Amino acid sequence: MALREIRSALVTSNPVTQQILGICSALAVSTSVATAFTMSVALTAVLCSSNVIISSIRRHIPPSVRLIVQITIIASLVIVTDQVLQAYAFELSRQLSIFVALIVTNCLVLGRAESFAIRNPVLPSLVDGFANALGYSLILLLVGTVRELLGQGTWFGITIFPLASDGGWFEPIGLMSLAPSAFFVIGFLVWFIRSWRRDLVERLPYGVRGQEAGDG
Amino acid sequence: MSDPDRRPAGFLSRSNDDPIKIFGVAIGVALICSLLVSGVTAYLRPIQEANLAAERNARMGAMLDAVPGLRDVIAESGADGLQTRMVDLDTGQFVPDANVSAFDYDTAASSEELAVSIPADRDLARLRTRPAQIPVNIVERDGELLLLVLPMRGRGYQSTIIALMALESDLRTVAALRILEQGETAGLGARIETPEWQEGWTGKQVADSNGTIVIDVVRGGAKTAFEVDGISGATITSTGVANTVRYWLGDHGFGPLIERLRAEGA
Numbered sequence: 496m497a498l499r500e501i502r503s504a505l506v507t508s509n510p511v512t513q514q515i516l517g518i519c520s521a522l523a524v525s526t527s528v529a530t531a532f533t534m535s536v537a538l539t540a541v542l543c544s545s546n547v548i549i550s551s552i553r554r555h556i557p558p559s560v561r562l563i564v565q566i567t568i569i570a571s572l573v574i575v576t577d578q579v580l581q582a583y584a585f586e587l588s589r590q591l592s593i594f595v596a597l598i599v600t601n602c603l604v605l606g607r608a609e610s611f612a613i614r615n616p617v618l619p620s621l622v623d624g625f626a627n628a629l630g631y632s633l634i635l636l637l638v639g640t641v642r643e644l645l646g647q648g649t650w651f652g653i654t655i656f657p658l659a660s661d662g663g664w665f666e667p668i669g670l671m672s673l674a675p676s677a678f679f680v681i682g683f684l685v686w687f688i689r690s691w692r693r694d695l696v697e698r699l700p701y702g703v704r705g706q707e708a709g710d711g
Numbered sequence: 712m713s714d715p716d717r718r719p720a721g722f723l724s725r726s727n728d729d730p731i732k733i734f735g736v737a738i739g740v741a742l743i744c745s746l747l748v749s750g751v752t753a754y755l756r757p758i759q760e761a762n763l764a765a766e767r768n769a770r771m772g773a774m775l776d777a778v779p780g781l782r783d784v785i786a787e788s789g790a791d792g793l794q795t796r797m798v799d800l801d802t803g804q805f806v807p808d809a810n811v812s813a814f815d816y817d818t819a820a821s822s823e824e825l826a827v828s829i830p831a832d833r834d835l836a837r838l839r840t841r842p843a844q845i846p847v848n849i850v851e852r853d854g855e856l857l858l859l860v861l862p863m864r865g866r867g868y869q870s871t872i873i874a875l876m877a878l879e880s881d882l883r884t885v886a887a888l889r890i891l892e893q894g895e896t897a898g899l900g901a902r903i904e905t906p907e908w909q910e911g912w913t914g915k916q917v918a919d920s921n922g923t924i925v926i927d928v929v930r931g932g933a934k935t936a937f938e939v940d941g942i943s944g945a946t947i948t949s950t951g952v953a954n955t956v957r958y959w960l961g962d963h964g965f966g967p968l969i970e971r972l973r974a975e976g977a
Binding site for chain 1: 723727728732733736737740741744745747751752755759762892896897898899
């Protein structure tokens with residue numbers, strides 16, 4: 496069951512490309528693979544522990560204050576993660592700067608707490624958190640790979656395309672280092688996934704005139 | 712997490728719509744979370760501070776290595792080789808008996824007594840305030856100044872850039888510029904942190920023969936000794952560094968100190 500969960504979160508219900516959650520941080524930290532990787536690890540830790548904690552006290556969270564309780568727990572976990580990174584992964588935390596702290600606004604964490612952990616037992620919630628974090632990490636690393644490769648000619652800091660300025664042949668694409676390119680890359684990914692798996696395309700909630708005519 | 716021990720018996724069995732339960736859960740969660748956060752922060756603080764200090768020392772070391780032969784001078788003259796002196800920026804005088812190790816730029820720049828506000832028309836570095844006194848590093852041999860290391864900071868495109876600039880004994884030639892901290896766009900503005908770009912500063916002249924600060928970062932290739940190559944695609948960051956350097960070398964920054972040292976040296 497756990498395996499199926501994880502496989503589905505990687506593609507069919509991938510949080511980024513299918514649920515369109517967590518886009519904001521995906522834009523900010525995917526300029527290089529190293530930052531994307533650290534962000535993925537940090538998010539996995541936060542998402543798993545927040546799902547577990549929220550699910551374990553789910554019977555005692557009054558519905559009227561549930562969002563406040565959830566966000567308090569998530570925010571505390573994020574601060575702890577940020578502090579741990581600053582202490583034990585100093586260089587990376589410097590590159591991620593405020594984006595670790597911004598996990599708290601990552602809709603993915605609150606989204607999974609609200610739609611899954613609050614209604615399900617601890618173990619499935621842990622699996623759900625882990626699976627979604629993996630799905631997020633996969634996309635983040637893919638986007639990071641594309642952006643770092645085309646923007647700086649490197650992958651994980653290793654030179655893949657020697658830069659023209661260092662006597663190589665590759666002229667880096669500056670746009671790839673800027674936030675909009677993450678939109679383009681994610682957009683292409685969504686397009687690719689939906690042309691490959693037609694069943695993932697949602698049915699339109701309303702008819703489009705031209706289409707209706709065509710169908711009719 | 713809902714803190715069952717300290718509540719009256721049956722707290723958890725209350726209905727979730729009961730106001731007592733609502734407040735109890737909210738307060739309990741807030742309490743436990745705040746304990747967790749403050750506990751972790753307090754526990755990790757020494758490690759984080761050690762990281763920061765190690766980083767600063769490493770950058771300072773790299774800066775000294777950038778000047779050929781400087782290590783030998785310091786080793787030769789012993790522990791006195793590299794000194795840290797507190798400078799009163801307005802007068803350019805060293806402040807005797809100042810506690811330089813306790814200096815923290817951000818605290819000083821935002822405190823009521825220690826900060827000086829920068830007039831808007833002179834605020835090239837866009838800092839609004841600066842400390843009245845800032846420690847600088849100097850390397851001397853036999854009372855003769857060999858190197859003056861000035862801390863600098865200013866706004867770039869999206870972050871505050873913190874740098875060190877070392878001036879040679881003529882107080883006009885750049886021995887090295889090192890960017891200590893920046894959060895500019897990766898791949899563009901962040902390239903100010905690459906050794907290649909920083910090396911472009913070495914040997915440049917910051918002032919002309921009248922002592923006017925003329926150094927600048929230019930687009931499309933530096934032509935004179937007063938010009939440094941900008942980074943294409945990162946004009947605002949490049950200009951930010953140039954303005955930062957010009958502000959801190961100017962008469963609202965370390966200008967009075969540089970003038971005094973030059974007058975004394977002559």
